[in-house]
Amino acid sequence: MYGTAPTRRDVLATFAAAGAVSLLPEQLAAAASDRSIRPFTVKVPQAAIDDLRGRIAATRWPTQELVDDRSQGVQLATLRALARYWTSEHDWRKCEARLNALPQFITEIDGVDIHFIHVRSRHENALPLIMTHGWPGSVVELLDTVAPLTDPTAHGGNPEDAFHLVLPSLPGYGFSGEPTELGWDAGRTARAWAELMHRLGYTRYVAQGGDVGALVTDLMGRQAVEGLVGYHLNLLPAVLAIGDQLPKKSEQERTAAGAFAKFRDDGFGYFLEMATRPQTISYAMLDSPVALAAWMLDHDTDSYYKISRAFVDGKPVGNLTRDTIVDNITLYWLTGTAASAARSYWEDARALAAALASGQPPPAVKVPVGFTTFPGEIWASPRSWVEAVYPDLAYFNEVDKGGHFAAWEEPKLFSAELRAAFRSLRSAG
């Protein structure tokens, strides 16, 4: 089969030629520079799912780690439990049904097909909100915030808490297209998001993000894109650039600085690999489901142990359930996007290096910024750090549960934070 074994692009092209409603937007053949917004439905061929299961079943395992914690990486018992669940209990079609129950679209922006979920609230004065996932996430991590954000009255809120919600897949992630040219860093994605909101007819909107989504969202703010009236973050990406300049006086500041130092020292390998050698690590991730799963599970300590407990002890934390965890990994597998997603780190590292080398501070933010610190985050940013980056911080709160994948793990709490953070912006409009 080698040599005839298709690359992802070949597979997509085949589907398109066959006219199937598939991973690809239905109208790929339509003219370029098409500004149309096309409906999208997920329907993965059964053969792809069968192939995945066959590969998981044929896994050749390494020997067990030599320690009894995560200090050598994803533990064998955790990954074996995940693999067992993946082949014996997980049903991708359920995830597909969850996605297809929501209005999904594709539109080409700046030469790349952008997939997005777009749920309009039935409340007239809902505030449009574009929310961006991160790595190793996807729109899957945001699905359970859709109902509380768009239909607040059914979820403990008031009609005036409603949002019209736009959830795009980052370029190179999920059902969005893979950039084939250089330059798709978070800044370019930020411009694409502004175009997306414009194309959807939203002239006054807010944005939200954590992880890579925080970077994109913050750059929308710094670029002062038209229509953006404020944004909310649950990760402070500036720490990556200026972490050594942030205050370390209070106990909370020292704890956060220690956590960041530990991350740089011990938890940064995945970041460095994707930022410098994305293609190299991709060969295994495209070829081996367990390699992909391990790479995705080995993110931050808090989420790793929560996920590990879900599989090994059957005790998920919040909404980080076995099904949603495997849904997300399966999405990466079936779309074959591990390489293009990893490449986004290479692009962002290049952009960051150029920004630092320029010696110029980033443009000031002119819209209100809200921030929520979740306790399990890699570095749980204290208010002083957030204020150092955003002197006119409009909203800050520290909540008592949730971690790096806040929207995924605690969708209700997360939604309540967004309602609170953006409340003042509604009256202003």
Place this chain on the structure above:
Amino acid sequence: MPAMSLTPTRRGLLAAAAAAGALGLLPGTLRAAGSDPIRPFTVNIPQAEIDELRRRIAATRLPDPETVDDRSQGIKLASFQETMRYWGTEYDWRKAEHKLNALPQFITEIDGLDIHFIQVKSRHANALPLIITHGWPGSVIEQLKVIGPLTDPTAHGGQAEDAFDVVIPSMPGYGFSGKPTGTGWNPERIARAWAELMQRLGYNRYVAQGGDWGSPVSSAMARQAPAGLLGIHINLPATIPPEVAAALAAGGPAPAGLSEKERAAFASLETFFKKYRAYGAIMGTRPQTIGYSLADSPVGLAAWIFDYNNGEPERVLDRDDVLDNVTLYWLTNTGTSAARLYWETSGQSVILAAAQKTSDISLPVAVTVFPGEVYRAPETWARRAYRNLIYFNEVDKGGHFAAWEQPELLASEVRAAFRQLRKST
């Protein structure tokens, strides 16, 4: 989890081979363990293992190409794809097996672990015993071509008094050596095991050589100064002075006052630290995580190994040689256990003088600098690092895999480096 696996685990295969009485991965005389602590060893991989490797390569799912024209995103798809096609179709592992089995190989248990080694004695009476240690992503495969010139110098442009008896062990967790099941197998412990090995072989006067991990292992031997060790030769020396290390950690700039050669070394190191050190960071902190890739995907393993040397080992090495080495990692399923060596040293760089405690070495140290190495160690730095530097030479060709790329040249360097130690007694 037998229900999960369509493919046998390595242990299963070994057990099957042993039960069948085959001379397989296992030493043939394991059943007679205890009668002789040094057991002959022959490589004989079951055909099913080779068929399974080919099947996996054929079923590879590849990523789309990189978005650059150079190697800056990692292994480029097009040339790699062709090498993988060759690996899965035309490449013949049995040739590597024959090369290995043409040499005397043994296994002996040291410190609770089976250690595989090649031992070739010279026909010359006063040959100097030499233990050569490979590195990552290498194996004994990288050392095969130096065996002739070192043991049989008169057939390779040398003289009878240049002869060595060579001992080439597989490091713990590498190749046909056992995989440690507990922590602690760092270069210090490997060095002690090597001293025990040489003693067990009856050598009471010997030298040691290595590049890559072979350098810290040889250096640890020199620090420990076991009875019989006369000196070491290394081709990846730990010469980086503390102030240069600090500048590198800070992302530059270079300290003031560097000579031209020192500035050139700094520039190479800066490039390496900024662009090419991620593999070490991953294996140093998360060997198990990358281990799933290395155990389950042949192309994942090959890409990880190829990325060393900037992604195109075929530029400087023979394609079959490179694939022999990758196939050895695959068939022994040692990608993960090999990666753990980085974790064992907690990320201590093998090229920083302080991290490698070079000032604690009083035995003679010889250094050869190959131009294609990660950095060209300047003599000034080497003299600061090693107070008993008996030999320093910069040669004009060869790189990180010196023994593999330039076996004759490395052999002549080893002869020159140790010549005075032979005379000393």
